[in-house]
Amino acid sequence: MINGNDPLIEIENVTILHNGLKVLDSVSLTVSRGEFTAIVGPNGSGKSTLVKAVLGLIKPDCGKIRVFGVPVDQLHGQRSRIGYVPQIFNIDLNFPISVLETVLMGTYGRIGVGKRPKTEDKAAAMAALEKVGIADLKDRPLARLSGGQRQRVFIARALADQPELLVLDEPTTGVDMTTTGNLYSLLRELKNDGVTIVLVSHDVGVVASYIDTIACLNVSLVAHCRPDEEVCSRALTDMYGSHAAYFHHSDTPHIVVEEHPDA
C-alpha cells in the first residue's frame, strides 16, 4: 500500500482489551519516516489507546509495536526523540511551576537523570515558546493561564527537544482558530524539516492538503490511505456519515486552512 521504505512506527496485529472489551482489534499500521499521518475515527474508536500503545504507556494484549526499529518497551534513551501532546492531562492545574519551566521539561529525557539543564536547553525551550507565540508568558505561573494558552505550553513542550517523531492527540481542543491555523502551518514546517507526525484529529479536512496518509480507525483499522483516494472518503463517510462529505465533492480538500490570513 502506501508503506514507504523506511518505517518509523510499525504496528503489527495489535489487540488491546480494556476490562475484557476489545478496544483495538488486530490493528496493523506502518508510518514511514517523514510521513504525516492523521488518525481519525469517532469517539471511543480507540485512537488515544493506539497512540498510548505506540508511546509504550499501554501494553498491547496481542501484537508488536516497534518505533525507530526498536520494540517500544526497549526504547529507553531513544524516547527523548519523541514529542507528545496528550488529549487529557493528568496534572494539578495549580502546580507551582512557570511556563518556561514546564516547556523545559521537554528536554529532561535527553539531559538525563541527575543532570541540570544548560543554557542551550533553556534557549531551546524559549524557541519552542516563540513558535507557539507565547514567549511573553514565559515567567507566568502555569496556574494563571487560560485553557488555550496552557494547551500551547504543552505543544511547546513537545517541540522543545526537536523531536523526530511528534505525536499529537487532538491538540487543538480549546485552542482558538488563529492558533489552530498557526499550529497546522507549524506542523507543515516541521514536516518539511523531516519530522514524522502522527495527528489524532476530528478536523482532518483542515490538514488534508499536507497530510500524507489517513488512518481511519474504528476498533479495527477501516482504511489506511492517501486523503484523495476514493477508499478514504468512503471510509470517512461510513464512520462519520455525511459530515465528512466534503472529501467527495472537493478535489482540493484544504478548504478551511486557507481562510486564516496569518496561517
Added chain:
Amino acid sequence: MLESFAFAYMQRATVAGVLVGALCAIIGVYVVLKGLAFIGAGIAHASFGGVAIGVLLGINPIWSAIVFCILTAWGIGLTSRRSYVKEDTAVGVFFASTMALGILLIGLKQGYQVDLFSYLFGSILAVTTQDVWTTVVITCVVLTTVLVLYKDLLFITFDSEMAEVTGVPAGRLYFLLITMMALTVVMSIKVVGIVLVSALIVTPAAAAYQLTEKFRNLMILAVAFGVGSCVVGLMLSDLLGIASGATIVLLSTVIFFLCAAISPQRRRSRPVTEEK
C-alpha cells in the same frame, strides 16, 4: 526555660527536631503536590508494626521499623501501580493490617506500655544519641538525593506520564520517593510519634503552598515552617511539660491557618474592585 538546653536530652531533641522538621517538610512538598498524603498516613501506621517487631526481637525498633516501612511502601506502590486496585484502596488494606500486626505482636510482650506510648505520641526524652546520628545520616542522604534529582523528581511529581514518555524513569523515581517517605516517617517517630507524623509531613508544605507559586520557594518556606514548628514546639513542650508531638503539630497547624488567611491566592479570588 533555656536552662533545659544545658541538659543533654534537650540538645539531642533539638538537633533531632531541626532535622526531622526539615525532612518532613521536604518530603511533604512532594506529598502535597503529588497527592500522597494517604500513603504517608499508611506508612506511619505501618511503622507501628515495625516497632513492635523490633521490641519483640529485642533489636532497636528504629531499624525494624525502617525495613518494615520501606517494604510496606513498596507493597502499596506495587499494588497500585500494577493497578490491581486504586492507590488509596491499597493504602487502606496495608494501613489496618500492619497496625493490627503491631498490636498482635505487642500483646505477646508484657510490660511495654510506657515505651509504646512514646512511640505512638513521641517523646523527646526517648531520643538517644544513636537516634540523633541515624537521623543525621538519613537527612544527609535524603537531602543529597533531592538536590541531585531535583529536576527529575519535580518532573514526575508534575506529570508522571510525560516523564515516562520522554524516557525519564518515572516508576523507579516514584519508588525512590516513597522509600524516602518511609525513612522520613521512621526518623520522625521519636519526635512527634506515629499518630502525628503524617500531619508534620503535610502541614508545613500545605502552609507554604498558600504563599507561593514557585516550587523552589515552596521548598524553602516549607522547611522554614517545619523546622520552626519543631524547634518552638519542643521548647514549649519542655517549658510547659506537655506532649512534644502534639505541640509541634498544633503549632504547624496554626502556621497553616495564618498562611491561608494571608494567602495571595485568596486575595485574587476576592471581588475585582480591589484591583482597580
